[in-house]
Amino acid sequence: MKAVIQRVSKASVTINNNTTANIQQGVLVLLGIEDSDTIQDIEWLSRKINNLRIFNDEKGVMNHSLIDTNGDAIIVSQFTLHASTKKGNRPSYIKAAKPDVAIPMYEAFVKQFETDLGKPVQTGEFGADMKVDLLNDGPVTIIIDTKNKE
Template sequence: MKAVIQRVSQAKVEIQQQTVGEIQQGLLVLLGIHEEDTQEDVGYLLRKISQLRIFSDEQGKLNLSIQDIGGAVLNISQFTLYGDTKKGNRPSFVKAARPELAIPLYEAFNQGLRELGIPVATGEFGADMQVSLTNDGPVTIIIDTREK
């Protein structure tokens, strides 16, 4: 799994001009699922993201997690994170998981965050979505479970 994590003061996702997910302070997660990903990858990513200390404490140091600040996550499925551009100019997405694998892992990730007490908003898997956000900092982190 590959996650692009952005610390945000607000974020929302719209489908056909209707807001389907929205958060205030927290994390926007763009989540790509690889064809070889498993529940183990979900667990690893849950631990990393829920404990990632990228929010400022009273001294202005990045020392607090999403759980510490009571923030929320907007999680957006993003198969294009596995776009391969080595050959030609059109990305190949053959390494991205097919929906029958990706959807259960995406849903397991969302459920895992909720079980940790983190509110989760989502878009719609496979839909054409418009995502808007205010990146706070800016702070952007990339985690790839293949590099653990």
């Protein structure tokens, strides 16, 4: 499971000219799922993101987590995070999980994230053509791959 976490001042998701998600301070999480991902990956990644100290304290030091700041989150499924670009110029997505695996894993991740954060989060729509708009704050962008957690 791979995640790109962006600290944002605001973010939104639009599908077919309809805004389906909209937050202020918090994180935008782009989530890539592969077949070998497990519930343990979901639990670990959710806790890790919710507890990342990427928000400034009163001294301007990144010392607070999403939980500490009561920030909001948008979670968007993005299979292209598993692109392989080793050969040629057309990326291969062979490692990305197919929808029958990815959708339940994505939904389980969202539920786990809400439990860990202690409030609902907003999402994109799996498989939809989404327009994601964000104002990256910092900029702060963190990439996490659960295959590198140990």
